Amino acid sequence: MARRNDRRRAALVDAAIEVLARDGARGLTFRAVDTEAAVPTGTASNYFGSRDDLFTQAGARIYERLQPDEATIARQRAADRDRETYAELMRELVGRVASFRAGYLALLELRLEATRRPELRRVLTERVRADVDANVAYHETSGLPGDAMAVKLLMLTLNWLIVEQLTLPDVFSEEERDRLATAAVERIVGAEQTARPQG
């Protein structure tokens, strides 16, 4: 049955992400998703109970697609535990997130839409909190230098660096963005923080 076709559902949610990034939250209608996914009119409305449902599923899917793949995780686990490696990992992270341009822009649209939709705000708040907690927990077992505060401060700093890159890419050059990411790790992780044994 079409309703149970998970692949089609994922394709519709991916189409919703593209619509969000291109046309903004107000442009995200069932009809726009049908057009973007090149499916018959009425398809999206069979898969999603409401626009709220569409917004929250788009948000969940973006976070799913932002997860690093197995190869990236394995490479990170094998990397050194010094601050230079940390800076390189963070520059890679910025590059990986920014390369999913539509996803990140859609996430900003969802955050703005969350100021208008309490249910979306609730779901996104849980998702972002879980992301903060997961980053802190991952860091604690990674053996990388720095503490939980450093993880949170880096999230703040690098998020806005990605906003700059994706919305006004000429404010900073690519080289300057790299220097900013490197300096962020050097200063926030702190020279006095020593690497702990790998967990």
Place this chain on the structure above:
Amino acid sequence: MARRNDRRRAALVDAAIEVLARDGARGLTFRAVDTEAAVPTGTASNYFGSRDDLFTQAGARIYERLQPDEATIARQRAADRDRETYAELMRELVGRVASFRAGYLALLELRLEATRRPELRRVLTERVRADVDANVAYHETSGLPGDAMAVKLLMLTLNWLIVEQLTLPDVFSEEERDRLATAAVERIVGAEQTARPQG
């Protein structure tokens, strides 16, 4: 003549900011501005040549309204030059910007709209660059500790902290946001940075 009425123009631009924050970039039409400003239909289209014009004037006006007033500047000039004072100034800055909620949300809408409008992107890029340069220049004459890199990193960090506060206010508690702002200054400005004589 109505066309030359600067006060009315400012009121229309302020109405545009409210519309942007509430309804998003796609909701910003001449008619929506007329309704928000409670003026006769057709008024806004007499003051602005195009929607592009309306977007860029809204952006300029937000930066104008985000400037600290004379009393705040005088107080800052009279403040101590140590890192604790710096942290307090930054917490105040976050509070001041976040209290102009519609303006900051409208600015995020404008950044997303800039991905779709080259002229808006050009104007906003110049404005943000000028803002970065002004903050670096202000810092150099202020006698506050830290270097130009610290000023830029703090801008990145505090911008995303404001995004969190305004879009998903329950991700961090108010107390945690204060701790994050304080820690950002402590770490980014750096313990090794000593205050220089006031310029």
